[in-house]
Amino acid sequence: MTALSETRAQPGRAAIVIPRRRPRIKGSSIAIFVFLTMVSLFVAIPLYVVIVTSFKPIGEITLGQIFNLPVQWTVQPWMKAWNEMCTGLACDGIKQGFFNSVAILFPSLVLSIAIASVTGYALALWNVRWADGFLFVLFICAFVPFQIIMIPLIIVVASLGIFGTVWAIALVHAVLSMPLLTLIFRNFYKDIPRELINAAIMDSGSFWKIFWEIVLPMSGNIMVVVLILMITTVWNDYLVGLTFGGISTKPMTVILANSVITSRGEAIYNVNMAAALLTAVPPLVVYFALGRFFVQGITSGAIKG
């Protein structure tokens, strides 16, 4: 974790970069610019291909020109993906998956952030003797592969009687993200000056009062970072949804994968691509709206892999 917080803390120092002299445009600059443009094209082209495919009628797709713009633009594939796409025998579109994903997202956000922020605060600012040992255990927990805890979690969730519901998926997300989020909150809160907290304790501030009135109002930045990290993680998750979801509670990614990969019969490429885009849109919106925080969130959540 130190390693990660280190890399995150560093961009701040970039402010003292001395502007380098650039009297004229050199050949090497042009070469670099061309190279960067080519790499950017490699990265950007798949998105372009998917977008144009999703707006083409199926007749144009069979021509095999994936880079061409649609001759005849159509939103039909998008409507079909949303309303009529088939998963197994049911042909209700991907919309059910969208609503399931939303229903999973909110409880898991509330639960994980509530637990992690309080835990991080207690570990950072209150003298808990075993805090260091506990943090080390959390550090390891943040790295372990999901498979090693999957089966016992299934048994625990089943014994709670919620297996197959959106609550089960949300709960498991909260459990899985708890170690990492706690470390992030703790690293943020430990920089709050001790004098401030000591003064608050003197002022007969209780644990909760200090949390609500002093610590939480200072947490704006880190909350945004954690929110972005959690939204992308939960929305993009496949394995937890697949393992803990029931027939009608699977998140969007699982429904998408099921209908595109395992469905038999003729593949309807434009509808598939529209469905893939629909699934990708929410985190992409978050990315383009909050780019700076997004980078921070992803780098601090790096260990999620």
Next chain:
Amino acid sequence: MMLRWSWATPRLALAPAVVVTLVGFVGSIVWTIYQSFTQSRRFPEYVIDPARWFSQYERLFANETWWTALQNLLILAIGSALAIVFGFILAALIEREKFGEGLFRTVLLYPLAVSLIVTGLVWRWIFNPSLGIEAFLRSLGWQSASFNWLAAPQTAMYGIILASIWHGLGFYMALMLAGLKSINTEIWSAARLDGVGVTRLYVEIIIPMMRFTFLTCAILLSLGVVKAYDIVVAMTNGGPGTSTWTPAYFAINAYSTRSNIGFASAAAVIMLLITLAIFLPLVAATAWQARRREAARG
């Protein structure tokens, strides 16, 4: 009374996290390790037969697909390491030429927001032999163009590697960029004054200074590779045959398709061991870094 409360409340507030850690992680890991020594099939058994306590592991390592999975893990790790190399090169170029930094960063990083399932489906579409890039190149007149990688066992892993690099490139670039920006700017001007060439500057000064960033990237990449599951499902679903199975895919399959808890647990335990083998250097390096910083301060 006041004092007692201020002692008790933080500990009470920690209770949920402690319970989650003990039940969800520590207890669960111990349970899985225990199960890997039993003969559990569909339902967990709690009796260990002393004569056969190691049999799940024997079966695992006698399984050809498991060896394929381990081999694929290695191939994937080596192949994806290109993302770190390219990430560094891109970061260095972007750092040198400030022109368009924001735009390049935005473009290079967006795949991170896309889920691996979507990533896999998109690349699957691009690799589609009759309608994807192969057909496009052939229509341009390059008749021998062959990009049907996912259909052949020998090349399917390369397809997965390409998609993984596409997905992770921006992330490693961002980490490298952060590492580069932390380097003292005086080094650049000193190097220019001394007439040190650009290549020498990077090879002999910058890269050694960034070894900790490189180590972090390498460890994060390896941990990601051990967990590689979604991308395999989306691109090949393990096929053709079992040629693109990974340990993560193997463990899930042993549980969900073969309904064999003991066997799945053994595979998961090996995954945990691989993770720990990757993880320990990070702990050591972090401790070393901390000690060095302390030494520099004192």
